[in-house]
Amino acid sequence: MTAVLRGIRAAIIDLDGTMLDTMGDFVVALTAMRAELGLGPVSAAQVEPMVGKGSENLVRRVLALDYDAAGVERLFAQAMDSYQRHYIAINGQHSEIYDEVEAGLQAMRAAGLRLACVTNKPLAFAQPLLALKGLAGYFEVLYGGDSFEKKKPHPMPLLKACEFFGLAPAQVVAIGDSSNDAEAARAAGCPVLTVPYGYNHGVGIHETDSDGIVDTLLFAAELIAQAN
Ligand SMILES: O=C(O)COP(=O)(O)O
Numbered sequence: 001m002t003a004v005l006r007g008i009r010a011a012i013i014d015l016d017g018t019m020l021d022t023m024g025d026f027v028v029a030l031t032a033m034r035a036e037l038g039l040g041p042v043s044a045a046q047v048e049p050m051v052g053k054g055s056e057n058l059v060r061r062v063l064a065l066d067y068d069a070a071g072v073e074r075l076f077a078q079a080m081d082s083y084q085r086h087y088i089a090i091n092g093q094h095s096e097i098y099d100e101v102e103a104g105l106q107a108m109r110a111a112g113l114r115l116a117c118v119t120n121k122p123l124a125f126a127q128p129l130l131a132l133k134g135l136a137g138y139f140e141v142l143y144g145g146d147s148f149e150k151k152k153p154h155p156m157p158l159l160k161a162c163e164f165f166g167l168a169p170a171q172v173v174a175i176g177d178s179s180n181d182a183e184a185a186r187a188a189g190c191p192v193l194t195v196p197y198g199y200n201h202g203v204g205i206h207e208t209d210s211d212g213i214v215d216t217l218l219f220a221a222e223l224i225a226q227a228n
């Protein structure tokens with residue numbers, strides 16, 4: 001695992017399911033949206049496999065619990081507006097930092113790594129959330145799911161982060177909780193580590209092709225430091 005981590009100068013870190021357990025925020029905002037449409041609540045178990053491919057996909061999949069494809073499209077704009085309104089109102093209030101995230105980020109910075117956060121969450125949600133949780137200061141750059149034309153699993157946001165750093169993809173490790181992160185990293189040519197505790201579309205993280213599974217961001221920092 002450590003061979004690909006040799007020469008790493010920067011890390012691109014995912015947000016939902018990697019640094020923050022945001023499932024509570026998703027459930028509260030989606031349930032409020034559904035109430036406006038006269039629909040019943042959703043549970044974390046229902047929402048978890050739907051998270052990871054951005055807000056539009058999430059809202060469509062939650063509508064699809066009750067509507068066929070035509071119904072989903074008919075209600076989409078109204079539902080999206082409602083979801084965004086409710087999400088921004090409660091953003092971070094039902095979310096927790098995972099264990100050893102801050103220690104991991106501190107250790108990475110202490111080892112001289114430059115840090116980017118690349119999430120599929122819209123930038124308008126991600127920015128205040130990182131600030132609220134005291135994590136914003138660790139990152140030189142933050143890209144959201146709407147920062148570019150393409151979001152993960154497309155490699156574009158990761159390649160943009162490498163470009164921002166002026167580093168080759170092989171010098172930048174991606175760390176995330178889902179196959180989205182791993183596929184984006186592989187396509188970009190970045191080494192990739194995955195965490196086992198987040199949201200991986202209802203599939204075990206062992207099913208996902210990565211350069212290693214790390215229990216926490218602190219363990220990831222230690223591996224990177226050892227390899228360099
Ligand atoms: O909001 C999402 O769809 C997932 O966001 P992530 O890329 O930070 O996991």
Ligand SMILES: [Mg+2]
Nearest residue numbers: 014016017177
């Ligand atoms: Mg994630």
